[in-house]
Structure formats: structure tokens, C-alpha cells
Amino acid sequence: MAFSDHRAQEEPARRPKGRANGQNTGNAVAESDNIVVETAEKIFADLADPQTINNDKKDSWQAPLWQALSEAGLPLAWVPDDLGGSAASLADGFALLNAAGRFAVAVPLAETMLAGWLLAQAKIASPEGEMTVLPASPKDRVTLDADGALSGRARGVPFAKAAKHFAVLVHSKDGVSIALVDAAKVRIEAGLNVGYDHSDTVTLDRVQPVTIKPAPKGLDQTNLMLMGGVVRSLQIAGALESMLDISVRYSNERVAFEKKISKFQAVQHNLARLAGESAAALAAATSAADAIANAKSFNDEVYLEAASAKIRCAEAAERGGGIAHQVHGAIGFTMEHILHRYSLRALAWRDDFGSESYWAVELGKLVANRGADELWPLVASR
Amino acid sequence: MTAALRFDPIRLPEKCEQLRKEVRAFLAEEIAAGTFDPHQPNREDTDAPEFSRRVGAKGWLGMTWPKKYGGQERSFLERYVVTEEMRVANAPTRRFFVADRQSGPVLLKYAPEHIKMDILPRICRGEICFAIGMSEPNSGSDLFAAKTRATKTDGGYLINGTKIWTSSAHIADYMIAIFRTSPPTKENRRHGLTQFLVKMKQPGIKVNPIGQITGQYEFNEVVFTDYFIPDDHVLGEVDGAWKQATSELAYERSGPERFLETYYVLTELVRAVGPDPDTRSAEGIGRLVAQLHTMRRMSVSVAGMLEAGKEPVVEASIVKDIGTVWEQQLPHRVRDLAAFVEETATNRETLERQLDFAIKTAPKLTIQGGTTEVLRGIIARGLGLR
Numbered sequence: 001m002a003f004s005d006h007r008a009q010e011e012p013a014r015r016p017k018g019r020a021n022g023q024n025t026g027n028a029v030a031e032s033d034n035i036v037v038e039t040a041e042k043i044f045a046d047l048a049d050p051q052t053i054n055n056d057k058k059d060s061w062q063a064p065l066w067q068a069l070s071e072a073g074l075p076l077a078w079v080p081d082d083l084g085g086s087a088a089s090l091a092d093g094f095a096l097l098n099a100a101g102r103f104a105v106a107v108p109l110a111e112t113m114l115a116g117w118l119l120a121q122a123k124i125a126s127p128e129g130e131m132t133v134l135p136a137s138p139k140d141r142v143t144l145d146a147d148g149a150l151s152g153r154a155r156g157v158p159f160a161k162a163a164k165h166f167a168v169l170v171h172s173k174d175g176v177s178i179a180l181v182d183a184a185k186v187r188i189e190a191g192l193n194v195g196y197d198h199s200d201t202v203t204l205d206r207v208q209p210v211t212i213k214p215a216p217k218g219l220d221q222t223n224l225m226l227m228g229g230v231v232r233s234l235q236i237a238g239a240l241e242s243m244l245d246i247s248v249r250y251s252n253e254r255v256a257f258e259k260k261i262s263k264f265q266a267v268q269h270n271l272a273r274l275a276g277e278s279a280a281a282l283a284a285a286t287s288a289a290d291a292i293a294n295a296k297s298f299n300d301e302v303y304l305e306a307a308s309a310k311i312r313c314a315e316a317a318e319r320g321g322g323i324a325h326q327v328h329g330a331i332g333f334t335m336e337h338i339l340h341r342y343s344l345r346a347l348a349w350r351d352d353f354g355s356e357s358y359w360a361v362e363l364g365k366l367v368a369n370r371g372a373d374e375l376w377p378l379v380a381s382r
Numbered sequence: 383m384t385a386a387l388r389f390d391p392i393r394l395p396e397k398c399e400q401l402r403k404e405v406r407a408f409l410a411e412e413i414a415a416g417t418f419d420p421h422q423p424n425r426e427d428t429d430a431p432e433f434s435r436r437v438g439a440k441g442w443l444g445m446t447w448p449k450k451y452g453g454q455e456r457s458f459l460e461r462y463v464v465t466e467e468m469r470v471a472n473a474p475t476r477r478f479f480v481a482d483r484q485s486g487p488v489l490l491k492y493a494p495e496h497i498k499m500d501i502l503p504r505i506c507r508g509e510i511c512f513a514i515g516m517s518e519p520n521s522g523s524d525l526f527a528a529k530t531r532a533t534k535t536d537g538g539y540l541i542n543g544t545k546i547w548t549s550s551a552h553i554a555d556y557m558i559a560i561f562r563t564s565p566p567t568k569e570n571r572r573h574g575l576t577q578f579l580v581k582m583k584q585p586g587i588k589v590n591p592i593g594q595i596t597g598q599y600e601f602n603e604v605v606f607t608d609y610f611i612p613d614d615h616v617l618g619e620v621d622g623a624w625k626q627a628t629s630e631l632a633y634e635r636s637g638p639e640r641f642l643e644t645y646y647v648l649t650e651l652v653r654a655v656g657p658d659p660d661t662r663s664a665e666g667i668g669r670l671v672a673q674l675h676t677m678r679r680m681s682v683s684v685a686g687m688l689e690a691g692k693e694p695v696v697e698a699s700i701v702k703d704i705g706t707v708w709e710q711q712l713p714h715r716v717r718d719l720a721a722f723v724e725e726t727a728t729n730r731e732t733l734e735r736q737l738d739f740a741i742k743t744a745p746k747l748t749i750q751g752g753t754t755e756v757l758r759g760i761i762a763r764g765l766g767l768r
């Protein structure tokens with residue numbers, strides 16, 4: 001996406017382009033031949049193992065995980081090196097976030113990446129440490145006063161309490177700006193989402209930003225929401241892949257009525273549906289990520305891709321997660337089991353950057369406004 | 383990870399977009415000339431032999447096949463574009479669709495050379511229609527329970543028995559069918575069936591139309607009485623048809639026809655609500671479009687894998703499972719949303735007529751070409767559950 005001309009987007013995607021080379025035709029997402037994803041997966045496997053984390057009542061896993069991710073340059077993957085980042089491509093960053101979903105990673109990796117991306121659009125260097133973006137909801141607004149102070153309230157801001165800085169999209173009479181704000185300057189009312197991750201209300205009351213610069217032409221709050229929505233879609237798709245994996249495994253172990261429950265046709269068909277939901281989420285999310293990574297602007301086609309991904313992945317989180325719980329029975333409903341780390345987070349991620357209901361209304365309006373005979377050409381253009 | 387499902391974000395190559403323009407222009411001309419009405423979805427009732435020949439003349443039938451058989455040696459992705467544009471326009475494809483999608487590829491793989499040279503070019507020219515003889519009165523989804531006998535005789539086989547639910551048999555020139563040449567064995571119940579090329583419109587074959595709940599007569603009962611098939615019409619291995627069925631299924635199951643069957647009601651709903659819909663209509667349309675877009679991206683992804691020479695059997699089954707359930711529910715969702723459409727909407731009657739038809743069509747969508755239950759069984763096997 002060419003809001004800034006930073007180097008990353010000009011690098012050839014390391015993702016193999018579908019067919020031809022015979023092996024492992026890669027979506028942006030799946031494992032392998034992607035050094036960024038490989039690095040991340042190794043860190044997640046070592047330091048973010050869901051079972052280990054689930055057993056750790058003191059959250060002592062968080063600091064080493066964040067440190068390892070930071071040392072590998074992953075939180076600032078989308079920031080060009082002259083702005084302090086590691087200049088990975090958008091595609092690699094998206095693939096990394098899908099992997100983070102597969103591990104239900106609960107540190108502000110996605111949020112810091114998004115914040116770094118947003119700041120880079122306005123050529124603002126990223127500081128070290130945890131960040132998040134605001135607003136995180138389409139309806140909230142932060143505005144710029146005449147004297148350069150920022151005011152506004154943003155609800156449901158993921159990991160605000162953990163952030164040292166905020167990347168803020170600001171409205172003023174001159175248009176949209178991007179600001180870097182010190183977390184010490186804002187008021188935070190802490191909250192938790194249904195996945196037990198921080199989702200906080202952030203109030204800016206005449207705050208002076210560290211830096212503020214105009215956003216590049218064409219970047220607005222809708223674009224930020226679409227970008228955030230695609231990030232959440234990839235995380236949901238990753239969580240569903242893991243839910244499918246552990247549900248299949250569990251069904252092959254658990255014995256009831258004197259046989260493995262995987263041998264019951266009703267269970268098989270439920271798991272087949274979970275596979276379908278997981279597949280749909282993966283297809284929608286990786287397609288949208290690919291669309292953004294290769295697009296020149298947020299046109300109707302990208303809008304269709306990104307909004308659809310959020311809508312369809314949210315639906316899959318509900319339906320697929322429901323099946324994963326059904327297969328697991330009572331044990332999956334316990335805090336000691338890891339299933340909830342995926343299922344509840346996937347449900348919580350639905351709410352960030354516009355819920356599926358919000359995007360469905362917006363996409364429906366777009367389609368209606370283009371007219372009936374323009375619907376198929378829009379769908380077929382992808 | 384147990385389940386390595388792949389749905390890579392394949393994009394159709396540039397040459398497909400040029401082709402798409404050509405197909406749209408062609409269809410617009412046909413509509414203007416009165417060949418078919420795009421708002422009239424019950425094309426299954428419409429046999430359009432002349433249209434079929436004109437599609438053939440465009441080079442859009444057998445387009446992936448070798449040139450020496452009349453094909454164009456184009457990609458499966460190009461064929462995909464032609465298929466989806468025809469489907470969305472409600473074009474009368476019945477005469478050539480089965481031959482192009484399924485029968486031709488089977489002949490390419492298993493028929494002797496002289497038969498390929500005889501039949502494939504005629505399919506490419508849109509001259510002949512094919513049917514598929516799989517189901518029997520007591521074996522539908524359970525293909526390998528087929529009982530219709532093929533008894534060896536001098537120079538060929540004598541066929542006795544009945545096929546049923548055979549679409550287009552009443553207009554078909556040929557059928558590709560499976561018949562029993564040997565009993566199943568203890569070790570392999572799938573053993574003993576052989577695939578044959580059957581010439582229709584001959585003595586010994588009686589085709590009886592069966593009325594469907596849509597009011598149409600699209601499928602048939604086909605009764606064989608001492609019907610003779612020559613030896614060179616055996617397709618593939620005698621007794622070994624079960625080995626030949628799987629790879630074609632991926633093509634049959636993942637195409638755009640597996641989610642676009644009732645698409646027309648969505649277009650008409652968008653027309654009916656107009657450019658400024660209320661929140662309820664907007665949300666309903668938005669969800670349906672997001673689901674449609676996702677399925678198409680999955681379907682294109684499978685087409686890309688097929689083009690790359692893979693056999694994504696599980697992925698194709700997922701596309702058909704999700705796609706057919708969606709196209710089955712679509713008319714009901716559209717009906718919900720249409721309940722508050724203004725009386726003054728100009729296309730209200732068209733929408734209502736289409737909904738009537740789509741609602742009657744819907745039950746078959748999750749039955750034909752592999753039921754939902756069979757598909758979920760295949761997916762479960764792919765997940766390592768069976």
C-alpha cells in the first residue's frame with residue numbers, strides 16, 4: 001500500500017506467487033520459506049507456548065517474550081530502517097500476524113506493528129517499546145485544537161495500558177494528521193475484552209503530542225480501520241487453525257461409549273464444518289492481506305476484500321469456535337485447558353476496528369450505491 | 383498441525399480479464415438477440431443447441447484440451463472465467479456444460495485415440511450433449527453399490543438395468559456411465575465396476591423423464607435392455623472404475639457453479655433496495671456479499687491449485703460444502719430482506735418470481751454431485767478422523 005514510499009513495499013515479496021514452482025505454493029501466511037515468519041514461530045514456540053503460558057499464573061512469560069520479539073525487530077517490522085524499524089514487507093508482516101494468531105499471542109505485537117505502520121505513513125520515527133493505535137473503533141474521533149493540543153476519547157483500545165506510546169489518527173479542519181503521543185499524557189480507564197486482554201478507554205484532554213505530521217493524501221480513519229480489521233482477520237484465522245488442530249487431536253484421543261469420539265459421524269461432521277470455517281477465514285484473511293500488500297490505494301476492491309475478511313472471519317470465530325468447544329466438552333470450558341486462549345481471543349478480536357455488523361452495513365451501502373449490475377463486476381475483479 | 387489446508391490468494395492472470403470482456407460482450411449480444419433472458423433463471427428447461435454451437439465457435443468449449451482434439455490449450459483459470467460469466471448471466475449452458483466440465487476430460491484420459499478424434503472435436507464445436515450415468519434406483523451417494531450389469535459378449539458388452547436422476551439424458555447424445563462387470567470382492571467392495579461410453583438415442587435404451595419439484599423435467603430414468611456396447615467403448619480399466627473417479631471430482635466440486643446457482647436473487651435484491659438502503663437491508667446485503675466474495679476466493683484458489691497440477695480433493699470438498707449450503711440458504715435470506723422492500727420497487731415482480739424459483743431449486747443443491755454428508759465424510763478423512 002503506497003501511502004508512503006518506504007522501502008519495504010518495493011522489495012519483491014518473498015512469498016512464492018502461487019503456482020509454477022511446484023512446492024509449497026505459499027499464501028502470505030503459511031509456514032516455511034519466509035524468514036520473518038520462521039523467526040517469529042521459533043520465538044512463539046520457545047516463549048509463547050499456550051500450555052506453558054496458561055499454567056503461569058504470574059504472567060512472568062510476558063517480559064522475555066516481548067524482549068525476544070523486540071530483539072528480532074518484529075514489533076517494528078513495518079517501519080522502514082531510517083525510521084527505526086526492520087523494514088519487512090507488508091506481506092511478511094501479515095504472515096507473521098497469522099502465525100501470532102496460531103499461538104494466540106497476548107502481547108501487543110500486532111498493535112505495535114500497526115502503530116509503527118501508521119507513524120511511518122507520516123514519516124514519523126517509531127520509539128522503542130510497546131505501542132498501540134487509536135482510535136480503534138470507526139466512530140471514535142481524536143481532534144486537533146487550534147493550539148496544537150489533541151482531544152478525544154477512544155474506547156476499546158487494545159493493550160492501551162501496556163503501551164508506552166500511541167500512534168494517533170487525528171482529525172482537524174485541515175484534514176487528517178498522524179501523531180505520536182506519550183502514554184503518560186493520557187488518561188486510561190482499564191478494561192478487559194472477553195479474551196482477558198486489555199481493551200481500554202483512552203481519553204486525551206488537550207494533550208501535546210511528541211510529534212505530529214500531516215497524513216499522506218488518501219489515508220483516513222476508514223483506511224486505518226480496514227488495515228486493523230485485516231490484522232484481526234489474520235489473527236482469527238490463525239486461532240481457528242489451531243482450534244481445528246487441537247480439536248482433531250483431542251477427538252482422536254478422547255474415548256466415550258467405548259470408542260474414540262472421532263469415530264462418531266456426528267463428531268466427524270462437526271469437525272468437517274470447523275475445517276470449512278477455518279478454511280474460509282484463512283482464505284478471506286490472506287486474500288485481503290494480499291490485496292492490501294499489492295494495492296496502490298484503498299479503492300472499492302480493497303474495501304471489499306478487507307471488509308469481507310473481517311465479516312467472514314468474525315462469523316467463523318463464532319461458528320468454528322463453537323464447534324471446537326462442543327468437541328472438547330467440559331474440559332474445554334475450564335481455565336486450565338488452552339482452548340479458551342484461542343476461542344475467546346478470536347471472539348474478542350471481532351470487536352476491534354469495527355465489528356462485523358458495522359462492516360456489513362458499510363459494505364452493503366457501498367454495494368447498493370454502486371448498483372445491482374455493478375455487484376458481479378466488483379466480486380469478479382478479485 | 384494435523385490439517386494443512388491451503389487456500390493461497392491466487393489471482394486470475396491478466397489474460398483472463400481480456401477474455402472476461404469478450405465473454406461479457408458475447409453474452410450481451412446473445413441477450414440482445416433474444417437467445418435468453420438473464421432475469422429468467424430456469425435455464426435447465428432451456429435447450430439451446432444453436433447457442434451451444436456459437437459458444438463452441440468462440441473456442442470456449444474444451445478450451446484446456448489439446449489442439450489436435452479441437453481444444454485451445456488454454457488454462458483452467460481461463461475456463462473458470464468463462465464458466466462464471468455464463469453462470470452469472472443465466473446463460474443456457476445445459477447442452478454443453480457436462481461435456482465440457484466432466485465427460486471430455488474423462489475421454490481425454492481413458493478413451494482410445496480414434497474415439498477421442500471422433501468425439502472431442504464435436505464437443506468443442508458445441509454439437510453434442512453428454513449425460514452422466516452414476517446413480518441407480520438403489521444406489522445414489524453410494525456409488526459402488528451400482529448393480530446395472532455389463533455382461534461380456536462377442537466384441538463387447540450387453541447392458542441391463544436402470545440408471546436414475548440422469549440430468550439431460552433426454553437430449554444427450556452420449557452418456558458416460560459405470561456398470562457392473564464383476565461382483566465386488568470381500569477385500570474391496572469398490573471392485574467390479576467399469577466405466578463405459580454409451581451412445582444414446584439407440585435401440586435398447588429407454589429414457590423416461592421425471593418431474594421435479596421446480597416443475598421442470600431435467601432428470602430422467604434411463605432403462606437399458608440388452609443394449610450393446612462395443613469393446614472400444616470401455617473407458618479405462620475393466621473392474622477398476624473406482625480408481626478413476628477421484629481426481630475429476632476436484633474439478634466437479636470446486637467450480638463457480640457450486641455457489642452461483644441462485645446468485646441472481648442477490649442481484650435483484652440489490653436492485654430492489656435501491657442506492658440508499660436502510661440499515662437492515664445494508665447489513666444483510668453486506669454479509670451475503672462478504673460470504674460470496676470469500677467463497678469465490680476459495681474457489682479460485684482451488685482452480686489455481688488444479689492448474690498447478692495438484693489434487694486438492696479436501697479443499698474442493700470444502701468449497702462445495704460451504705458453497706452449496708450458502709446458495710441453498712441465499713434465497714431464504716434474500717426473502718427475509720425483501721420482506722420490507724418498497725411496494726414501488728420497479729423489479730418487485732421479477733424478484734418475487736425469481737425467489738419462487740430459487741426456493742424450489744434450493745433443496746437439490748446440497749444433494750446433486752455429492753451430498754453434504756458425503757463431502758463432510760471426505761473432509762473428515764482428510765483430517766485423519768476416518
